[in-house]
Amino acid sequence: MEPSLVTSIGKIQLEKPAMLASGILGISLDVFNRLYRSGAGAVVSKSLSTEPWDGYPNPTIFGINGGGWINAVGLSNPGAPNFAKMIEPNKDVPIIISLVGSIPEDFSTMIKQFKNSKVIAYELNLSCPHVAKVGLEVGDDPDLVKKIVSTVKNSTHVPVIAKVGLGTTHYLNTVSAAVDSGIDAITAINTIRAIAIDVETQRPILSNKFGGLSGTPIKPIALRCVYEISSKYDIPIIGCGGISTWEDAIEFILAGASAIQIGSAIGDNWIHVFNDINNGILQYMKRKGYSKINEMIGLAKKS
Amino acid sequence: MQRNLNHTKICVIEKVIDETPTVRTLIFSDDVMSSVLPGQFAMVWIPGINELPMSVMIAQESGKAAFTVRKHGPASTGLFNVKVGQQIGVRGPYGNSFDLKQGKLLLVGGGTGLVPMMRLLTHIKPNDDVTVLIGAKSKNEVFFEDLANDLLKNNPHRVIITTDDGTYGEKGFVTSMVEKLVNETRFDGIYTCGPEIMMYKTVQLAHSRGLFVQASLERMMKCGVGICGSCCVGEDLVCKDGTVFDGDHLILNMEFGHFHRNKAGILENY
Ligand SMILES: Cc1cc2nc3c(=O)[nH]c(=O)nc-3n(C[C@H](O)[C@H](O)[C@H](O)COP(=O)(O)OP(=O)(O)OC[C@H]3O[C@@H](n4cnc5c(N)ncnc54)[C@H](O)[C@@H]3O)c2cc1C
Ligand SMILES: Cc1cc2nc3c(=O)[nH]c(=O)nc-3n(C[C@H](O)[C@H](O)[C@H](O)COP(=O)(O)O)c2cc1C
Ligand code: FES
Numbered sequence: 001m002e003p004s005l006v007t008s009i010g011k012i013q014l015e016k017p018a019m020l021a022s023g024i025l026g027i028s029l030d031v032f033n034r035l036y037r038s039g040a041g042a043v044v045s046k047s048l049s050t051e052p053w054d055g056y057p058n059p060t061i062f063g064i065n066g067g068g069w070i071n072a073v074g075l076s077n078p079g080a081p082n083f084a085k086m087i088e089p090n091k092d093v094p095i096i097i098s099l100v101g102s103i104p105e106d107f108s109t110m111i112k113q114f115k116n117s118k119v120i121a122y123e124l125n126l127s128c129p130h131v132a133k134v135g136l137e138v139g140d141d142p143d144l145v146k147k148i149v150s151t152v153k154n155s156t157h158v159p160v161i162a163k164v165g166l167g168t169t170h171y172l173n174t175v176s177a178a179v180d181s182g183i184d185a186i187t188a189i190n191t192i193r194a195i196a197i198d199v200e201t202q203r204p205i206l207s208n209k210f211g212g213l214s215g216t217p218i219k220p221i222a223l224r225c226v227y228e229i230s231s232k233y234d235i236p237i238i239g240c241g242g243i244s245t246w247e248d249a250i251e252f253i254l255a256g257a258s259a260i261q262i263g264s265a266i267g268d269n270w271i272h273v274f275n276d277i278n279n280g281i282l283q284y285m286k287r288k289g290y291s292k293i294n295e296m297i298g299l300a301k302k303s
Numbered sequence: 304m305q306r307n308l309n310h311t312k313i314c315v316i317e318k319v320i321d322e323t324p325t326v327r328t329l330i331f332s333d334d335v336m337s338s339v340l341p342g343q344f345a346m347v348w349i350p351g352i353n354e355l356p357m358s359v360m361i362a363q364e365s366g367k368a369a370f371t372v373r374k375h376g377p378a379s380t381g382l383f384n385v386k387v388g389q390q391i392g393v394r395g396p397y398g399n400s401f402d403l404k405q406g407k408l409l410l411v412g413g414g415t416g417l418v419p420m421m422r423l424l425t426h427i428k429p430n431d432d433v434t435v436l437i438g439a440k441s442k443n444e445v446f447f448e449d450l451a452n453d454l455l456k457n458n459p460h461r462v463i464i465t466t467d468d469g470t471y472g473e474k475g476f477v478t479s480m481v482e483k484l485v486n487e488t489r490f491d492g493i494y495t496c497g498p499e500i501m502m503y504k505t506v507q508l509a510h511s512r513g514l515f516v517q518a519s520l521e522r523m524m525k526c527g528v529g530i531c532g533s534c535c536v537g538e539d540l541v542c543k544d545g546t547v548f549d550g551d552h553l554i555l556n557m558e559f560g561h562f563h564r565n566k567a568g569i570l571e572n573y
Pocket of ligand 3: 524527530532534540542
């Protein structure tokens with residue numbers, strides 16, 4: 001029998017395990033449809049705020065020699081109300097809405113705005129490393145994380161995911177706070193705060209100076225985080241960070257991830273990456289004799 | 304080590320040419336940029352100011368490339384003001400390019416949209432019969448007329464100028480001239496770059512007559528590599544699927560000619 005790519009992240013069911021990471025190609029329903037046709041199991045929106053944000057001036061992204069990217073797009077987004085309206089016609093695409101905010105009410109207000117939209121989950125961005133007052137500054141405060149998660153859990157029946165990253169507070173404290181407050185799943189990890197300096201002009205390249213490092217250089221770190229979280233907590237995990245091949249995807253599943261997200265690899269290999277990864281996982285499952293994704297989750301921890 | 308095209312490469316401006324009071328061409332040396340295909344663009348960093356998408360302009364000498372910039376807002380004004388000896392950063396090239404047809408060709412350019420048209424002229428075959436149509440608001444905004452004639456000196460050709468106010472060439476909108484030309488001649492290929500309304504009408508006129516037409520689109524660009532999503536038009540990403548699209552594809556795109564997105568990604572009317 002042909003192995004199945006279906007996977008579940010707690011109550012969230014996906015046809016395929018690789019989804020689009022937040023902030024990548026995420027502002028139009030038409031593009032979401034295209035990514036879904038290209039093999040994405042779900043798409044995560046750009047992180048949305050209560051009001052539209054322009055983001056930082058360019059340069060906002062930079063390709064590192066040797067691979068990887070540093071970006072400071074600055075959470076540019078059309079705002080939750082505009083976005084909610086845009087996705088109302090959606091029928092087929094499993095959409096996860098990513099949200100940023102500073103206080104619990106920001107999140108609950110935005111969730112109300114999606115009442116007429118088909119959404120399979122919310123992902124709370126507690127980890128953007130380059131925008132003040134939101135993202136990591138929120139994730140770094142476990143008490144605030146508890147308040148946000150509890151408020152959000154009280155405002156919706158849709159599953160809620162917390163996305164964590166490496167900040168000044170140990171990320172496991174953020175995970176712990178989110179788990180204590182009833183979070184349904186964890187996405188790990190966001191980009192890691194970084195900088196690029198041009199040697200000729202002798203200045204930082206990004207307009208915001210600091211940005212978030214993503215792509216292949218962060219893969220071993222992201223993998224470590226998934227392994228650590230899955231060793232300590234009984235919570236479904238979505239692995240994210242530097243995944244660009246089916247081998248990377250399998251590594252994250254073996255470390256304990258139930259699904260994975262793809263961001264930077266799209267800039268390197270374009271959207272074929274979803275089908276390539278799906279096919280690679282299928283071949284691997286056939287070769288190893290697995291019929292379901294969940295037979296492989298966390299296997300690397302057995303020894 | 305092979306050059307990482309996404310890594311900003313610093314280039315020094317070697318020459319500045321004033322094309323009109325508001326348009327300048329900046330020439331620099333770079334092997335990668337000197338040989339890009341017509342329709343491709345670079346992300347151009349003006350240190351301390353901004354980074355902008357720019358079509359890559361030709362430079363007569365080999366190994367050199369150029370940008371032709373119109374001073375507009377803060378970023379393009381910053382680039383416009385770069386002096387000889389100053390540094391800019393380039394990454395890319397990005398995007399696809401025009402499909403070259405042979406025979407009777409019509410190139411329709413407006414403003415700095417003429418840049419990819421000039422590079423296209425360096426790829427035509429000796430027997431191609433080429434009509435270049437340049438649209439401008441008025442006489443002092445016309446540029447590249449001599450360059451187009453020069454690039455076409457060995458081909459059967461004509462360069463037609465239209466100005467909205469009639470101060471030079473034919474009076475009227477460039478698209479009225481497109482209509483006249485496509486009614487007279489069955490072109491084998493029509494290429495356009497410039498203001499989207501101009502491209503939209505050109506594509507409509509050509510497509511309705513069953514003529515092959517391609518347009519090079521401009522959109523808000525942040526990454527240039529298909530990550531940020533800011534350049535989407537319907538389900539197409541201009542930086543990755545374009546900048547060049549076929550007319551019969553564009554005509555079905557509900558956003559082309561009608562909407563573009565602002566910096567926050569909100570759709571706005573043209
Ligand atoms: C593929 C491509 C090729 C281009 N080639 C040329 C060229 O050869 N010569 C030339 O003069 N201009 C070119 N442009 C336009 C140029 O990138 C700028 O849009 C224009 O110079 C105005 O920038 P500004 O910041 O000065 O204007 P602003 O006053 O800041 O903005 C005015 C408008 O310019 C546009 N704009 C601003 N920033 C960007 C951006 N990062 N990406 C896209 N649009 C932006 C927006 O529509 C904005 O509303 C090209 C654009 C694209 C997408
Ligand atoms: C250009 C860009 C924009 C991003 N924007 C967001 C965002 O809005 N919200 C978010 O939670 N993560 C954002 N991220 C982080 C990604 O979702 C992902 O966590 C990170 O890039 C690591 O995955 P990757 O190595 O596959 O890119 C962004 C990343 C990039 C490169
Ligand atoms: S400019 Fe970022 S996706 Fe095209």
